[in-house]
Amino acid sequence: MSRPARAAWERAPIRLRLLALLALCVMSLQVAAQAQIQITPIKEQKRATAMPLGANELTAADAASWLDPLVADAMKRAPIAGAVVVVVKDGDILWSRGYGYVDVAVKRPVDPATTLFRAGSLSKLFTATAVMQLVEQGKLDLDADVNRYLDFSIPSRDGKPVTLRELMTHTAGFEDVVKDLYVPDASSLISNEAWLKRWVPARIFPAGEVAAYSNYGAALAGYIVQRVSGVPFETYIEQHIFQPLGMTHATFRQPLPPSLQADMAGSYLSPNGPPLPPGWMPAVPAGALSISGNDMARFMIAHLQDGRVGDAQLLRGETVQQMHSYARPSVPGLRAIGLGFYHLDRHGQDIIGQTSNTRYFHSALALFRQPHVGLFVSVDGADDGGLRRQLLNRFADRYFPPLPQIRQPTLATAPAHGAVIVGRYLGSKMSVSNFRSLRNLFTQVEVGMAADGTLRTPGFDQLVGPAHWREVKPYLWVDDASGSHLGAEVKDGRVRWISIDELAPTQVFLPVPAWLSPTRMQPLLGGVLAVFLLAALSWPVAVLLRRVLNKPVAWSDWAGRWYRLSCVTAILQLLFAAGWWLMLPRLETGTSQLDTRLRLLQLIGLLACLGTMAVAMNAWHAWREPDGWGCKLGSLALLVASLVAVWFTFSWHLLSLHLYY
Structure with missing residues (x-):
């Protein structure tokens, strides 16, 4: 500011000087508002990731x-x-x-x-x-x-x-x-x-x-x-x-x-x-x-x-x-x-x-x-x-290696809890309402306990290797070799289901009812098939013996007819069982090309079930004829076997009207 201007400023009243300063501030703010503001953006950075200790750099x-x-x-x-x-x-x-x-x-x-x-x-x-x-x-x-x-x-x-x-x-x-x-x-x-x-x-x-x-x-x-x-x-x-x-x-x-x-x-x-x-x-x-x-x-x-x-x-x-x-x-x-x-x-x-x-x-x-x-x-x-x-x-x-871990100790409850888990289980991915339910007899997994208290699960070995499960938390086991876990959902002291890490997101395994376990079903089915086989063989054997010994038939005509029909029923039951044994693995292809063979197999099964009436009539006649106790007991055994086969056929929906499974 020049000397004359400074002198004029000093002679001016204070009110006038304040108004001048206020006007100067307003003008400065207007100029600042009109000026262009230049912003230089910061380049976007990739998300920072921390490398775990001991890890290789992922390149x-x-x-x-x-x-x-x-x-x-x-x-x-x-x-x-x-x-x-x-x-x-x-x-x-x-x-x-x-x-x-x-x-x-x-x-x-x-x-x-x-x-x-x-x-x-x-x-x-x-x-x-x-x-x-x-x-x-x-x-x-x-x-x-x-x-x-x-x-x-x-x-x-x-x-x-x-x-x-x-x-x-x-x-x-x-x-x-x-x-x-x-x-x-x-x-x-x-x-x-x-x-x-x-x-x-x-x-x-x-x-x-x-x-x-x-x-x-x-x-x-x-x-x-x-x-x-x-x-x-x-x-x-x-x-x-x-x-x-x-x-x-x-x-x-x-x-x-x-x-x-x-x-x-x-x-x-x-x-x-x-x-x-x-x-x-x-x-x-x-x-x-x-x-x-x-x-x-x-x-x-x-x-x-x-x-x-x-x-x-x-x-x-x-x-x-x-x-x-x-x-x-x-x-x-x-x-x-x-x-x-x-x-x-x-x-x-x-x-x-x-x-x-x-x-x-x-x-x-x-x-x-x-x-x-x-x-x-x-x-x-x-x-x-x-x-x-x-x-x-x-x-x-x-x-992404793990941090050093202290090995979890095995719980003292391992033997008691392991004993609760031991048994046979069936995967929840299963069929129930159709003939594919027959697979449930052959797809069970077994949980056993070794002498050291660890659990063994051969059915899961393909996923985790030969596992040795030891309990580290209540009803939670770990296999140290694979790091996988086996766990159980337990309610009121009873196992509802179990699973392992690799399957747990989408599948659990439910306890198998006692009547469905192989220890009961295999002897039952084996005995039934053995009776059918003996009955089927008895017919040609009896004919051969009569010819060799030149022995006349002691039965009445009707008794002989019912006997022969009961033997045919036994043969049909054997064919029905063999057919399902061959068909069951092929069902996993799910192809409709099996439909004709399934219907033929069901026809055999239907005739076998209807043949149970002939088996019953054979037993009635056998107990009325003068033959020995061998024929009488044999006819009764065949009747029981036929009734079990009928129960089995309908329990597993083997004659289902539709072919969806």
């Missing part, structure tokens, strides 16, 4: 260094023609590689970007994602009666309807279904809607109580998506999952679209054999997905990144959290199931995923939620040689 190079030899060794030991392994991390594909061949004859290698593998039950993860999309839009309610959304009825049981939550957690209580789950060619393929409606399986457990894996339940959830969205299920998945995520090598369509047919892996039982027809699945939402490794990576990334991949929003973050964090344990202390995903936790890591088996393909998917890492493997062959289990276990051991 592409390190993954290749141990995955390549692991897969190569499995392909030498097992009948594997091709495989794909993909690892994602922090929203990107870290590593993906194909092994073996799409077409062995021309040596065309597997390409993780384009080669399609049948994902089987991993399809259910896409179905569950579609359900949750409609839930967050308010179009579906997880806890409402599913009949609200259907055009046919699912009967309630004990007054409890089925809900979508129960369909997604395999607790709707349906018995198992295998009939036409796979069909050999496209000409036999029916729609998911037709497959669901032609037979509603019995609900053998109360809703929400017992874990019992159900392809029918998953297919029903997919049909609800179709009904509510107003478009076919396959189209809905394409429009709302595949296209937003840029998945160009994934489809639920059967047969495959022409553009993808050349990329389908060959469906080999052996790398030295020819490719076989892959078979098709009417229950599309339960297992019809065909997908490449890299496209599965995009799906994994979306679930690991709060439902978002780039500009595509698959689900809102809160919906993803709801889906992933929900946990319903079937047995306290064992792995639980979420909304579609299984909990596969290891080493304190929150891991969700699922495994799958079809006749030719074996797959697994695992999402490590906190480090934002995903793993996918799929194998083309009759068996994976344990590759999936080794891959997941070693992946967790290498990159």
Whole structure:
């Protein structure tokens, strides 16, 4: 300020000077408001992940260094023609590689970007994602009666309807279904809607109580998506999952679209054999997905990144959290199931995923939620040689090793609690209302106790190896070699069911009633068959002896006729038993091509049951004829055996009018 100006300022009244200062402040604020403010955004950082102590750093190079030899060794030991392994991390594909061949004859290698593998039950993860999309839009309610959304009825049981939550957690209580789950060619393929409606399986457990894996339940959830969205299920998945995520090598369509047919892996039982027809699945939402490794990576990334991949929003973050964090344990202390995903936790890591088996393909998917890492493997062959289990276990051991653990002591209650558990059990994934229930006699698992108080479970050895279970918490056992747990749900001192970590999300094992145990049924059935065999042989033996000894027939004509008819009945019973012995393993194919043979077998069984009247008449005549006590007692034994056979036939629904199972 100049000297004259300063002098004028000092001579001015104080009020005038205050007004001047106020005006100057207002002008400064106006200038500041009009000025442009430049903001330099900070580059978005990837989520920080802490590396556990002793862990290898998860890099592409390190993954290749141990995955390549692991897969190569499995392909030498097992009948594997091709495989794909993909690892994602922090929203990107870290590593993906194909092994073996799409077409062995021309040596065309597997390409993780384009080669399609049948994902089987991993399809259910896409179905569950579609359900949750409609839930967050308010179009579906997880806890409402599913009949609200259907055009046919699912009967309630004990007054409890089925809900979508129960369909997604395999607790709707349906018995198992295998009939036409796979069909050999496209000409036999029916729609998911037709497959669901032609037979509603019995609900053998109360809703929400017992874990019992159900392809029918998953297919029903997919049909609800179709009904509510107003478009076919396959189209809905394409429009709302595949296209937003840029998945160009994934489809639920059967047969495959022409553009993808050349990329389908060959469906080999052996790398030295020819490719076989892959078979098709009417229950599309339960297992019809065909997908490449890299496209599965995009799906994994979306679930690991709060439902978002780039500009595509698959689900809102809160919906993803709801889906992933929900946990319903079937047995306290064992792995639980979420909304579609299984909990596969290891080493304190929150891991969700699922495994799958079809006749030719074996797959697994695992999402490590906190480090934002995903793993996918799929194998083309009759068996994976344990590759999936080794891959997941070693992946967790290498990159997310556990903290040092103090070995949990064995409880003093181990002998007493073990004695409660010892017995035979039957898996909840079973049939009850049809002739496939006959399998329940041959698929039981046994729990025994060794001298040292540990439990033995030979029926689970294929999953966990020869386990030695020791109790570390009340009714919770651990196998130190595998780290797996066996647990029991006990109420009022009685076992309701048991399971192990590997099966607990979707299946439990219920105690077998005493009358169904092999110690009672095998002697009973063996005795009955022995009586039928002796009766069948007695006829030609008696004829031969009479001719050799030149002895006349002492019976009346009617007695002789009833005797011969009783022997024919015994032969029919033997043929009926042999037929079921041969048929039972073939039922697992579920093919309708067995229908004619099943009807012929049932005709034999019907005649055998009707023949019981002839057996009764034979016994009546035998006790009236002057023959010795051998014939009288033999006729009575045959009558008792026939009555037991009739009871057995109807108890196991062997003459069921329908052929759905």
